[in-house]
Amino acid sequence: MGIDNSKDVLTNQDKASSELHLVKRQLKKVLEEHGQAILRLKESEQKFKTVADYTYHWEYWLSPETKLLYNSPSCERLTGYCPKDFFNNPELFLSIVHPDDRPMFAAHRECSCNTSEATSHIEFRIMPSTGSLRWIAHSCQPVYNSEGHFLGRRASNRDITTQKRNAELVRESEERLRLALEASSDGVWDKNLLSDEEYFGDNWHHILGYTKQDVKQDMLSWHKLLHPDDNLKYIRAIEAHLEGLTRRYEVEVRLRNRSGGWQWFLSRGKVVERSGTGQPLRIVGTHTEITKNKENELELQAIKDTLEDNVAKKTNEIQDVHVALKVLLKKMGKDKYKIEQTIAEKIEKYIVPYLEKLQQSRLSVQQRIVLDTLTANLQDLTAQITPAGSSLMNKLTPTEFQVANFVKHGKSTKEIAEVMHLSPGTISIHRKSIRKKLGISQQGINLQVYLSSFS
Numbered sequence: 001m002g003i004d005n006s007k008d009v010l011t012n013q014d015k016a017s018s019e020l021h022l023v024k025r026q027l028k029k030v031l032e033e034h035g036q037a038i039l040r041l042k043e044s045e046q047k048f049k050t051v052a053d054y055t056y057h058w059e060y061w062l063s064p065e066t067k068l069l070y071n072s073p074s075c076e077r078l079t080g081y082c083p084k085d086f087f088n089n090p091e092l093f094l095s096i097v098h099p100d101d102r103p104m105f106a107a108h109r110e111c112s113c114n115t116s117e118a119t120s121h122i123e124f125r126i127m128p129s130t131g132s133l134r135w136i137a138h139s140c141q142p143v144y145n146s147e148g149h150f151l152g153r154r155a156s157n158r159d160i161t162t163q164k165r166n167a168e169l170v171r172e173s174e175e176r177l178r179l180a181l182e183a184s185s186d187g188v189w190d191k192n193l194l195s196d197e198e199y200f201g202d203n204w205h206h207i208l209g210y211t212k213q214d215v216k217q218d219m220l221s222w223h224k225l226l227h228p229d230d231n232l233k234y235i236r237a238i239e240a241h242l243e244g245l246t247r248r249y250e251v252e253v254r255l256r257n258r259s260g261g262w263q264w265f266l267s268r269g270k271v272v273e274r275s276g277t278g279q280p281l282r283i284v285g286t287h288t289e290i291t292k293n294k295e296n297e298l299e300l301q302a303i304k305d306t307l308e309d310n311v312a313k314k315t316n317e318i319q320d321v322h323v324a325l326k327v328l329l330k331k332m333g334k335d336k337y338k339i340e341q342t343i344a345e346k347i348e349k350y351i352v353p354y355l356e357k358l359q360q361s362r363l364s365v366q367q368r369i370v371l372d373t374l375t376a377n378l379q380d381l382t383a384q385i386t387p388a389g390s391s392l393m394n395k396l397t398p399t400e401f402q403v404a405n406f407v408k409h410g411k412s413t414k415e416i417a418e419v420m421h422l423s424p425g426t427i428s429i430h431r432k433s434i435r436k437k438l439g440i441s442q443q444g445i446n447l448q449v450y451l452s453s454f455s
Contacts, residue, residue, distance in 0.1 A: 064150060080128040098127060400433055403431065
């Protein structure tokens with residue numbers, strides 16, 4: 001009996017020892033796994049810290065009680081204060097917020113830290129230790145653990161000072177442009193082509209006689225007052241510009257004024273913003289009242305039309321007179337020819353026979369010269385009424401004409417000088433001038449023979 005009990009005790013001891021050994025091994029394994037988990041956690045924390053510490057933007061983490069749990073080193077780049085400064089002074093953040101923005105930021109922080117749901121964004125100014133004002137874009141969102149428990153909020157602060165300054169410069173530039181356009185025109189307009197929203201300046205309705213109350217009460221708009229006959233012209237002009245067919249939109253249209261009449265306006269515009277694909281997004285322009293110019297233009301056009309009608313009438317009258325003159329000149333030409341023929345016939349019939357009788361008579365030398373001169377002049381007279389000799393002989397002076405007649409009838413320079421009471425040298429000069437005018441000054445042509453060819 002005792003022996004059996006001893007055996008049972010030994011058996012139980014062995015069993016307990018074996019179980020203890022197993023527990024030790026399991027405990028060792030658990031400890032090893034726990035150590036590896038701690039190591040992994042440390043590595044993970046190190047990675048997180050490395051990533052968080054080297055973020056460009058200022059990142060921080062607040063507990064549900066608004067206690068600062070983490071603050072990235074980037075805070076010093078934006079504020080001039082290091083992370084330790086913020087841990088040591090919980091109110092430092094609020095103190096560097098611009099006084100005008102503190103109420104907004106305090107309300108935001110209180111509201112966001114009391115909820116685990118909202119993700120919010122605000123913009124505010126801070127006053128860094130360096131003294132230069134900075135704009136901050138602040139975004140914060142809830143943080144949860146793996147079990148889904150709310151752990152506070154993670155915030156990111158981005159420096160948007162440059163963007164704000166650029167936006168302000170653009171706003172100031174646009175404001176200057178708007179003022180300049182309004183000063184140089186009777187109104188400006190700005191249309192968002194995506195939302196179809198339109199802005200019209202304050203001048204457009206005044207020039208038409210409307211008040212702000214009229215515009216608000218009757219819901220008046222530029223398009224509602226557009227003349228029906230100008231609507232299609234307006235649509236085509238603006239569509240052509242939006243499609244890139246014209247450098248700018250420009251059209252002359254009429255708008256109804258408060259008294260019911262119509263006033264002319266020059267509407268101009270240009271696309272100032274397009275999408276990456278080239279789609280027009282925004283168009284800006286002006287409208288200028290041009291009624292007086294248009295009235296002057298219409299008056300000038302009416303005067304021009306009247307002048308053109310008068311010119312056309314006068315032109316027709318002149319053409320009629322021209323035709324009549326042509327007929328008259330043609331008749332006068334025929335009459336002239338008949339008269340010349342009649343004169344030539346009369347000379348041949350009634351004068352030439354007597355001259356021929358005188359040639360056969362006994363005459364003194366002086367009488368003979370006079371008779372020859374008379375005969376020559378008479379022959380030249382009859383030659384002038386024929387086309388053959390008139391064109392060239394008409395170039396001669398009266399004295400040259402007399403000299404040419406004497407030469408044609410064989411008279412020498414000395415004989416011509418005696419009859420005309422001139423010196424032989426003067427007669428020689430006249431002979432050279434005659435040859436030049438007849439075009440034979442450089443040719444070896446006998447002047448007497450050449451002149452005889454005209455008879």
